[in-house]
Amino acid sequence: MNKLQIFNNGVTKENPILVQQVGMCATLAITTSLLNGIGMGVAVIAVLTGSNIVISLLRKFIPDEVRIPAFIIVIAAFTTIIDLLMHAYTFELYKALGVFIPLIVVNCIILARAEAFASKNSLSDSIIDGLGMGVGYLVAMILLSSIREILGNGTILGFRILPEAYEPMMMAVQPPGAFILLGLLIGIVNYVSRSKKA
Amino acid sequence: MKNNFVKLVSILFIIAAVSAGILAWLNDTTKDIIAQNEAMASMDPAILEAVMPGSVMFYDFEDTALIDTVKAENNKIINLMTAVDASDNELGKVVRTWSTVKGFNGDMELYVGFTSDGQISGVSVISHQETSGVGSKTAEPAFTEQFIGKDASSEISYSDYDAVTGATYSSESFLSAVNNAIKVYSDYLK
Numbered sequence: 001m002n003k004l005q006i007f008n009n010g011v012t013k014e015n016p017i018l019v020q021q022v023g024m025c026a027t028l029a030i031t032t033s034l035l036n037g038i039g040m041g042v043a044v045i046a047v048l049t050g051s052n053i054v055i056s057l058l059r060k061f062i063p064d065e066v067r068i069p070a071f072i073i074v075i076a077a078f079t080t081i082i083d084l085l086m087h088a089y090t091f092e093l094y095k096a097l098g099v100f101i102p103l104i105v106v107n108c109i110i111l112a113r114a115e116a117f118a119s120k121n122s123l124s125d126s127i128i129d130g131l132g133m134g135v136g137y138l139v140a141m142i143l144l145s146s147i148r149e150i151l152g153n154g155t156i157l158g159f160r161i162l163p164e165a166y167e168p169m170m171m172a173v174q175p176p177g178a179f180i181l182l183g184l185l186i187g188i189v190n191y192v193s194r195s196k197k198a
Numbered sequence: 199m200k201n202n203f204v205k206l207v208s209i210l211f212i213i214a215a216v217s218a219g220i221l222a223w224l225n226d227t228t229k230d231i232i233a234q235n236e237a238m239a240s241m242d243p244a245i246l247e248a249v250m251p252g253s254v255m256f257y258d259f260e261d262t263a264l265i266d267t268v269k270a271e272n273n274k275i276i277n278l279m280t281a282v283d284a285s286d287n288e289l290g291k292v293v294r295t296w297s298t299v300k301g302f303n304g305d306m307e308l309y310v311g312f313t314s315d316g317q318i319s320g321v322s323v324i325s326h327q328e329t330s331g332v333g334s335k336t337a338e339p340a341f342t343e344q345f346i347g348k349d350a351s352s353e354i355s356y357s358d359y360d361a362v363t364g365a366t367y368s369s370e371s372f373l374s375a376v377n378n379a380i381k382v383y384s385d386y387l388k
Contacts, residue, residue: 058213066206070213077217081224088228091235 010132037145041138301371333368
């Protein structure tokens with residue numbers, strides 16, 4: 001695989017949310033507004049790329065027997081770094097995302113990339129993989145959170161785009177709406193990717 | 199086998215220790231900013247606006263020795279603060295104080311703000327135990343706003359303000375807190 005293929009793999013072919021469907025808990029919970037979606041996406045890119053870098057560098061140093069605890073320590077450290085930085089410099093966003101920032105630790109996509117990719121591949125490939133998967137996550141978060149904010153609030157990034165007369169569809173920003181809209185989104189993505197192949 | 203075990207443990211230990219070291223350093227660098235964020239979030243915007251229009255935060259005086267001096271001399275004073283706007287420019291001083299005269303049911307706790315040219319910018323009651331509907335009216339803007347713009351170079355006398363009808367004790371307690379703040383302001387903060 002060349003570098004572009006590795007990147008593309010994360011964004012489209014193995015998109016963490018739309019194709020692999022991992023880390024759904026935070027995805028469903030915080031995509032109530034586009035700003036939250038972007039914030040969460042950027043935090044995941046940072047943790048994913050950071051942990052991929054360190055794990056790729058340490059891949060010959062970490063013995064196979066203790067690799068999972070070692071990965072978890074690295075991932076937890078990066079998550080805590082992001083948590084502290086967001087708490088200090090993006091306080092409003094930090095409060096909006098709440099517990100889901102520390103919960104990035106247990107987001108399967110991060111450990112999955114550490115185990116399946118970074119621990120077996122070179123540093124540069126691991127960086128590309130982290131960025132690709134992270135961007136894939138971010139794109140899916142942007143799609144879902146835009147739809148939910150527009151339907152549920154009539155706004156995008158806080159700016160009103162639908163007329164005042166529009167009655168917000170409350171369900172879109174509530175958990176059932178998250179499931180239904182994500183399901184529809186995945187359905188559309190599947191439809192498009194299959195018709196491409198055919 | 200035993201040798202291998204030691205190796206595994208030490209590698210894991212090294213990774214954990216390095217991570218902990220980095221996090222300890224970062225925690226130390228960000229903890230002041232985080233504490234400040236939390237303090238800002240805990241301030242009620244309505245109180246900030248009432249005491250010092252345009253302010254976003256009251257900081258404790260950096261000169262803690264001065265706070266201690268004032269508190270030692272005047273045991274009703276709770277804190278001395280600086281009010282700042284969104285771009286961190288100082289707007290004036292804020293004194294947090296108890297009343298020196300008891301109200302109907304006890305002391306009242308107030309913020310009294312002073313502009314940099316020595317006028318009262320606003321007053322807000324933080325806590326009181328006055329009778330609801332009577333003495334509690336001293337905490338309402340209709341009463342507190344009459345103090346805005348008053349000169350802080352001398353104490354406000356009973357003839358200079360309109361007490362709440364039927365709540366003389368509460369009004370006097372409120373006034374005593376304002377005057378206590380004025381005293382500290384003109385002695386130390388001018």
